[in-house]
Amino acid sequence: MSYRGRFAPSPTGPLHFGSLVSALASWLDARAHDGVWLVRIEDIDGPRTVPGAAEDILSTLDRFGLRADEPPIWQSARLARYQQALDQLRGAGLVYPCGCTRKEISDSLLNAHTRNTTLAYPGTCRTGLHGKPARAWRLRVPDEGDGERTEKRAAGTSEPRSATITFEDRWQGMQTQNLATEVGDFVLRRADDQWAYQLAVVVDDADADITHIVRGADLMDSTARQIYLQRCLSVPTPAYLHVPVVTNSQGEKLSKQTGATALDTSRPLDALHAAARHLKLEMNGQTHSSLESFYNAAIKAWASGVE
Known part of the structure; x- marks a missing residue:
């Protein structure tokens, strides 16, 4: 089966730097494998969902040049x-x-x-x-x-x-x-x-024919449960890659709960260069002046560093 990856943010607030790292890694992995990249809005946790956050996330991804190859999937439509x-x-x-x-x-x-x-x-x-x-x-x-x-x-x-x-x-x-x-x-x-x-993500990935999952290492602990559930439902198990999480000055995972701020959409390249450094991409210290130039270099760097 051809490569199919995804980025699955929860609309509990605006996109922050930690989420950008995961989005960039999953997008680069899909592009390096000539694959398809999807976006899934994980909005089934009603008490935590913030009105308008999903639309803001999609707008931010678009501003950063991270555009899905198919229309977004909404978990709330899949109950x-x-x-x-x-x-x-x-x-x-x-x-x-x-x-x-x-x-x-x-x-x-x-x-x-x-x-x-x-x-x-x-x-x-x-x-x-x-x-x-x-x-x-x-x-x-x-x-x-x-x-x-x-x-x-x-x-x-x-x-x-x-x-x-x-x-x-x-x-x-x-x-x-x-x-x-x-x-x-x-x-x-x-x-x-x-x-x-655990149930929603396994069903969604199987229905979307996801072959590769790239996400933050904070979700590593969930992976064994998801693999077991995949086996119970007799659906394929994707390949997994968990990137290092971004932490704040206190060593806590950067999240909305620990005070993560929204990305500055007026300066996407600044955040993208910082995300590339976090992912340890070998880009020879170059600073790129356009999204196209940055992504061309980042895809090559990712392809040479991650199998």
């Missing part, structure tokens, strides 16, 4: 597809309703003396709700000792039986995560009736 995927998993017996609150999960882990580097769900509702009302839907992950086999379930659905997910990241190298001990059964539909990121 029926997420329901179809959940129904498919329900039919295969791979998901179950969960009535636990975050406090109950935290208390269960504390009582069990479980290490809390991540909030691994302890499987409380695997055997039933025990009189509690259903709040969310969780995907059942294999137990830690399950072997390397795959069980065929309903048509188009299968269940991989290994708790350990290993994948090769094109920037970060080999990655391994044990879903049973580090994550637990994870949420696909939240207690507030919102679709979880």
Whole structure:
């Protein structure tokens, strides 16, 4: 299949420098592979979506010369597809309703003396709700000792039986995560009736025939869950590349929550040169006076530095 990549911003505010780095990296990877680059607006988290932010993001990308090859995709228009995927998993017996609150999960882990580097769900509702009302839907992950086999379930659905997910990241190298001990059964539909990121992104990437995902390393922890879900839904697994995140002066990931400012659309080349430096592109210290000149050099630099 021909290369198809994407940039998927959440419209929680204007585009900032950290997002520009991810957008530029994904755009350059698509261009270096003579591929197609898409933009997907991840606007299904209603409480966090800022009115007008999506339009502002698209306008900023256009001002920076980062133009998608197909019309933008809006997650809010795809809610029926997420329901179809959940129904498919329900039919295969791979998901179950969960009535636990975050406090109950935290208390269960504390009582069990479980290490809390991540909030691994302890499987409380695997055997039933025990009189509690259903709040969310969780995907059942294999137990830690399950072997390397795959069980065929309903048509188009299968269940991989290994708790350990290993994948090769094109920037970060080999990655391994044990879903049973580090994550637990994870949420696909939240207690507030919102679709979880993990389900939406897997369904969207599969439907758009995405072959390569280039994004920030802050999303690395989600990758094993997404690969497992891809296997459950019997859809292809893309190639992954996670670029280093941009941090602020306190070492925190640059984000809207940590005070990231909107990009200055009147001086796109300044930000693009800074993004190229963050991505360690070998551009011989040249400063380009036009977007065309910058992108021509950046594509060559990316192609020579990343496989």
